[in-house]
Amino acid sequence: MKILKYISIFILFIGAGYYGLVFMAPKSIEFQVNEDFDAPIDKVFQMVANPAKLTQWNSTMDKVTYGEKYPLMVGDKYEIYFKGDQPLILSRTVQGFDQNHRLVTHGIIPNYFVWNEDIRFEALDSTHTRIFTKITLKSESLRTRLLMYAKETHEKNVSQNYQKLKKVLKR
Numbered sequence: 001m002k003i004l005k006y007i008s009i010f011i012l013f014i015g016a017g018y019y020g021l022v023f024m025a026p027k028s029i030e031f032q033v034n035e036d037f038d039a040p041i042d043k044v045f046q047m048v049a050n051p052a053k054l055t056q057w058n059s060t061m062d063k064v065t066y067g068e069k070y071p072l073m074v075g076d077k078y079e080i081y082f083k084g085d086q087p088l089i090l091s092r093t094v095q096g097f098d099q100n101h102r103l104v105t106h107g108i109i110p111n112y113f114v115w116n117e118d119i120r121f122e123a124l125d126s127t128h129t130r131i132f133t134k135i136t137l138k139s140e141s142l143r144t145r146l147l148m149y150a151k152e153t154h155e156k157n158v159s160q161n162y163q164k165l166k167k168v169l170k171r
Contacts, residue, residue: 025139025145025149026145026149027138027139027145028136028137028138028139029136029137029151029154030134030135030136030137031134031135031151031154031155032132032133032134032135033133033135033155033158033159033162034130034131034132034133035130035131035133035159035162035166036124036128036129036130037128037129037130037131037165037166037169038127038128038166038169038170039127039128039129039169040123040126040127040129041100041121041122041123041129042100043129043169044121044129044131044165044169045099045100045101045103045121045129046070047165047168047169048103048119048121048131048165049070049071049072049097049103049119050070050071050072051064051066051070051072051078051080052064052066052068052070054080056168057161057164057165057167057168058161058164059160059161059164060082060083060157060161061080061081061082061083062081062082062083063080063081064078064079064080064081065078065079065081066078066079071097071099072094072097072103073094073097074094074095074096074097075093075094076093076094076097077091077092077093077094078091078092079091079092080092080107088109088112089109090107090108090109090113090115091107091108091109092105092106092107093105093106093107096118100121100123101120101121102118102119102120102121103117103118103119103121104116104117104118104119105117108140109140110140111140111141112140112141112144113137113138113139113140113144114136114137114138114140115135115136115137116135116136116137116138117133117134117135118133118134118135119131119132119133119134120132131162133158135154135158137154
């Protein structure tokens with residue numbers, strides 16, 4: 001009987017610890033990734049802003065569906081299907097589009113995340129481009145709150161995708 005009491009107390013502490021972590025986790029995170037590319041601004045912008053090109057350099061994406069229209073306009077929508085066992089679909093809406101200068105999107109995976117991006121493009125010269133990507137990630141449920149602790153992982157993933165984009169642009 002005494003052992004059952006200790007096991008119950010142990011399980012209670014484990015549960016309290018887990019829920020403490022969940023409720024103390026930040027509801028959202030914000031980070032910025034900057035990257036320089038050895039390519040003209042128009043080429044970099046098209047690879048980043050054209051939904052048809054995203055799967056060529058973003059390793060997490062399986063496919064993208066959209067209305068086949070490019071350049072995008074404010075209000076246009078497209079969906080990104082992510083790789084993996086659990087089907088995740090990010091529905092994105094363009095909130096800002098300035099050819100070769102800026103792309104702003106609002107994305108949501110219902111009951112999972114809101115993923116907002118503000119990407120600015122700067123021509124360093126005729127053959128070099130710098131992009132500034134500001135991302136705000138907001139948890140939409142308690143089950144995804146723990147992922148807010150992984151800010152460095154999210155930054156690393158975005159940076160790795162930009163490294164792959166560099167390779168694609170060299171082709």
